[in-house]
Amino acid sequence: MIEIDFTKSADGLIPAIAQDFRSGDVLMLAYINREAFDKTLETGKAHYWSRSRAGLWLKGERSGHVQIIKEILVDCDRDCVIYKVDQLGGAACHTGYSTCFYTRISDHGEEIVAEKVFEPENVYK
Numbered sequence: 001m002i003e004i005d006f007t008k009s010a011d012g013l014i015p016a017i018a019q020d021f022r023s024g025d026v027l028m029l030a031y032i033n034r035e036a037f038d039k040t041l042e043t044g045k046a047h048y049w050s051r052s053r054a055g056l057w058l059k060g061e062r063s064g065h066v067q068i069i070k071e072i073l074v075d076c077d078r079d080c081v082i083y084k085v086d087q088l089g090g091a092a093c094h095t096g097y098s099t100c101f102y103t104r105i106s107d108h109g110e111e112i113v114a115e116k117v118f119e120p121e122n123v124y125k
Contacts, residue, residue, distance in 0.1 A: 002041070005078045006034050013049055014079050018059075018092060021070040021084040027092035028100040030059075032081065044069050046083050063123045065089035091117035094124070 006012045013031040020027055030048040032040070036056055039047040043058075046067035050057040060066035067085035074081050093100040095116075102114035 002037075002074075003078060004034075004037060004074060004081065006037075008077075008079045013051070014081070016046075016048060017080070017082045018046060018067055018087075019082055019084050020087055022086075025099055026101055027067075027085070027087060027098070030057075037081075040069060040072075040083070046085055059092075060088065063089065063091075063094070065091050067092070089117070094120060096120050096123075 004014065006014060008014070012033045014033075016030050016032045016036075018027040018030070019025065031051060032047070033049045036047040036049045039056065039058075046059045046069060048057045048059060049055070058066070066088045067083065068088065069083055070086055071084040072081055073084070087098070091098050093102065095102075096118045097114050098117050099114065102112055104111045104113045
């Protein structure tokens with residue numbers, strides 16, 4: 001069994017960073033528990049724990065923008081993982097951008113630094 005330490009937080013959740021396996025772009029940060037991690041290993045598709053829905057969540061279950069696992073890295077403390085993924089549909093963010101990190105903050109304020117891949121109202125009906 002793969003040893004991941006889910007006991008370091010009271011809710012049993014640890015951070016999971018999704019990274020594009022080709023470009024290296026950081027796509028998103030979410031949380032996983034043992035159930036989500038085991039489901040990811042079982043299916044080869046990224047599963048997370050949705051804190052807002054309080055339940056297991058297959059990334060892309062509504063949009064079709066599923067994340068296919070290519071590699072999993074675990075940090076030295078075994079309480080954070082990186083999922084290197086093939087992001088189907090070209091977008092990880094529910095707002096339509098390829099990455100959830102599309103806003104740059106500078107001395108001048110906020111700036112959108114990416115282009116939308118899709119319009120959310122066309123995908124989430």
